[in-house]
Amino acid sequence: MTFSLPFRRRAVTSLAVTLCLLLLVLEPAAASSVKLPSTDIHMVELANGLRALIVESHDAPVINVQVWYHVGSKNEAPGKTGFAHLFEHLMFDGTKNLGPNEFSDYIVRSGGTDNAYTTEDATVFWETVPSNMLPVVLWLEADRMRNLAITDKVFSNEREVVQEERRLRFDNLPYGGVVETLYAHAYAVHPYQHMTIGSMQDLERASIKDIQDFYDTYYVPNNVTLMIVGDVDWRQAAVEVQKYLGPVEAGKPLNAHAIPQEPAQTAERVIKLDLNVALPAFVEGYHMPADGTPDAYPLRLASRILSDGESSRIYTRLVYEKQIAVEAQSTGNFTEDPNLFFVFAIMNSGHTPAEGEAQVEAELVRLKTELVSDAELTKAKNQILRDFILSRQTVQTRAEELGYAAVVLKDPELVNTELARFLAVTPQDIQRVAKKYFVPENLTLVEVHPRKGPREQAAVSDATRGPDDRFGKTPLAGRGLDDQFGKNSLSGRGTL
């Protein structure tokens, strides 16, 4: 069968594959000519401190509403872990006007969907509904912002549900507890040391009094940013926001949060776990700066170069060429306070974590010693541009990006302007941040070894070498490694 060559580059390719390979390497990737469409953001500030951001988008007769409370698991005190997320569940459990779950009944009867999630930094409630539903949604959100009414029975029931969620996401999964173990050892004082889900013990101890305090402190309009994206007239939407949320009383001013900042790590920490898993694995976590800071952008691009796509460096080396890993990735868990840059791999049978670590190290060294090529950097920038565009596809993802920019990065306009920060990054910037952050004394490493012999309780052999080791952490089986490395965020109301 003959094959026509409708595209010029293919003519070259079919002539000499090897030559073309060479050409592809030499020929720098061109920066995309595509521009990110601008988003018009309309901001409304109410007297009670609530801020609303409204974006019109008329592709379909739907809207997404998101209420961002600026409270997450990093606001939890020791001994009260998991409260922010438990509270998120309780927000569906009734007010003085509505019974448990009635909130969602209004949403589903319109054909809409609603849910919520909690991260380290924020608790987010959202609804996607036909656009006529805006007043109903605002009424419902205002109602649970001031009228929450939780009975003892509902409270203890919900606590059990959250414990089931913990079992599902952590304790019953093959590579469970790996990330939880990593965080427990990488952080000594900052609350990022615990998972958003919290510990079983703390959940067990949570009382209704604790919950009431949490509500009174954080669930106040002066701690809220409200997003409305979709098929609305923004002026009309602003009037509705004032009508339904204006009457909610302001809470006390929130203290600029007294969250202890993590001191610099001074030595590498290594933890080895024996787990009931089929394949060895490892996760590395390097401390890195907060999202939105100047170094965050070269680090995000470094993560693309290392691991976005099948031509990325770590994938190519570990999965494709050496074939020692079934999966290998790097990604930064960028958050409001400084978090970790991850590299992780699940090894193929017969290959040890140490082999994988050595290959990853070789790639990190390369990043520190050789400037990335313009072509490779352009490729990473094109991928960033693509992701900005993909995030504009639905009203929900648009509201999500807007909320993140406004609350975590503290500037909603970043949905338009942040791309320029990525495009300004140079090969030298990437080399500089690689040298600064990818150093042994900044690293916490968790190795997972398949347990041999009969089953028993998971054991931890803690070979931590740092000066500020904290022993005695029990590894808890946890979230699957594959879907684990995004935000430490929990969705509220799973249906499988």
Added chain:
Amino acid sequence: MIPPAENGKRTGRAEAPARRFASGTLVYWAGLILFSLTAPLLARDIPPDVPPPKSTAIPAPAIQALPNGLQVVGVERHTLPLITLRLVVKAGAELDPARLPGTAALVNSLLTEGTTHRTSRQIAEAIDSVGGLVDNGVGWDSSFLSLSVLSDQADLAFDLVSDMIEHPAFQLAEIERQRKQTLSGLKVAHDDPAYIADTLFQKLVFEGTPYSHPEDGTLESVPHITAEDLRGFHTRYYQPANCILAVVGDITASEAFARAARFFSTWENVAASAPPPLAAAPAPPGPRRVIAIDKPDAVQTEIRIGNLGVPRNSPDYLALSVANEILGGPSENRLFKALRSRQGLTYGASSDLVCRRNLGAWVAKTFTRTAETLKSAHIALEQMKSLRDHEISRQEMETAQSYLVGHLALEFETSQDVASQVLELIENGLPLDYWNHYPEKIQALTTGDVWNATQRYLDPDRNVIVLVGNVSDFKKDLKKLGPAQVIPLSEMDFGSPDLVRAQGKAGK
């Protein structure tokens, strides 16, 4: 940053009659009175009335067929500079050779790993360097390859997709690499209780049909798939007359057709591709089967309970969609209310109406801490019995109808949504104006129609129950569910007729 996607459910269109909200309000008042008898509270406020929703415009898809039979669907949307090509092959895991589960999946996974014109590395470089995003996978009735690019790369996208679909090289080194990946993936999945539960349920309920094997293959089958098997499958099923190409986004339909003609017309059908014969009908249900897989380190038990259902094009599909909303769909979900809201036994409970081209199943899914395994299974069974034996309430009926019709607005939000709806209709042989008539058909259903469907398609006495957990902690009362087979996870084999690995039997 983006929360997990919702469970997608078939939905209806937002041309809801104005009376919907009037009747909704009545329902709420009824609820209030009941509630205030038990809780002495002051007068309650209720949400405001709102006008009826705008109607959802369901775009008529632009469709053309090339002379070689390739159907091309164009869906335009110009608000974002993005184009997606999605090529669907009407052949999936149901066409795996009987002894070689995983063939369709392995063929599909190799599409991106080298063609007769490009190496695997060249394909990856070409896609990544322009910020493209490739996705491919295999379902039961179809396989797909999709590529999204920024709109200045339309030619590259057509070029790459046509090359990957038409000319995969199936080089030995790439096959071995992919085989190794698949086997490692299966080993990891073997420790995932949810994977085991879903795969085993499917195996049991579809026993004797081509829909019962694990679609990614098994540790036993994948090593035996040869390059010839892969080429044979590709030659037989990856033919233009057996494929649909959707071109979606910032490109006009006429440009899409022109480019499709340019890049795909030299693709030839090598053989008359008669549609595959209909799968053998599954055996009528026998007595209930209970299989418990023992995973001693589990702290939670995955539970699946269900029986055969209907294919996607069944006339009973709509009534069953409503019934599924009541049992475990996003709107009513009696399972969620009984297991989570009332008892705190689980984080999630739902039911799925699984509808394939030739057959289907209806399954309830949940999970619970080990100690509550049997209690949760019994509660789920009671909910199924109750739905079979009693007519649903008018309120439940209206909520489900209202949800299904209103949700159509969300299902047609993006250009990709529109394309996947059209593709689903074509794949299942449904008329292209299906969604335009959907709201009226859903609204015309009665509680009697739904009851009729649940009596025919819910069979809680003769169903399949799968439990994956620490069986020793609930084995004592397992018999109450029915005659049960307990298999240690370490000895389980999806390929063996009695599910037990041969050496497991020999080794005692």
